[in-house]
Amino acid sequence: MKDRAAHDPRRPIDHHVQDTPQGRELVLALYTKGCQYRKCSFCALPLLSALDADVSAADIKAQIDAAVDSCPEAERAAVRRVTVFNSGSTVDQRTLPTEALWHLFERLAAFPALAEVCLDTRAEFVEDWELEGIQARLGGRRLTLAIGYETADERIRNGVLNKGLSEETFQKTAELLAAKGVRLKAYVLVKPDAELSETEAVDEAAATLEHLRATGLRLGLEVEAHLNPTYVARGSRLEEEFRAKEYRPPRLWSVVDIILRMEGKGLPIHVGLRTEGLAVKGGTFRNCGRCDERVAAALRAFSGSQDYDPLKGLDCPCRRET
Ligand code: SF4
């Protein structure tokens, strides 16, 4: 991560291509004013934004052009999905002007196999008119909104994580998405509360995934879960608990266990193992040190394939330790 003052506002924060259940995905992280909420206890993403400084629509358009133009032709041809972040809410016009968002959709013509666009946002910014405007520009490609739901437990979501998202707002947003034929990608945190043991964290995340699946079925809404093992982000409130030895990030085995609980339930699950360079030393999800790479690679492969079998064959003596 570069120092904010040194960041060129005409370059995106990051762009890379990865495998997902929907195929190759271009991830584009734009440099903007970023999140205006900035209160979630686990989050340091605003550090990747200009905070209170404005980034003009012209600069954001240049970032989009830079990312699209630097994507090699063969890679462009394979991209099925484009996901856009701005360390906040991409449909908050204060941070990502509509003009720049429309420019993004014009540049998507560069991806001939593109089937879906995914936009990251807080739920309260999702508006009827904007969804219609976006869909009109997508020419039949699918739209997904990615929302940080984190957990179905409201005490943890709002009391511990300070997410500021009521179940009622989430459900209303889900209803709007269902009515407009928009997909939902819901972020779910693994071990979001220092009070939870590893076993409780597995139960907690599995219950959240089950709740999301049930919400989708009830509303006729297509739902995908994005499972994020919690890491201790620099400067976040969670860092204090970690330093006081009150919080340990989850084991990778717990992530495996959560996924295995959902086998056969029809909920696509993507595992996010990136820390955006924001984790403090020793503050990431881990196993014993010997099997971490192997288990992380299997989780990444699962994200692309949705094949549960390779996860079942994983083992290490540390799996049985607590
Ligand atoms: S998790 Fe999202 S809403 Fe919360 S502070 Fe971070 S960027 Fe803002």
Ligand SMILES: [Zn+2]
């Ligand atoms: Zn191990």
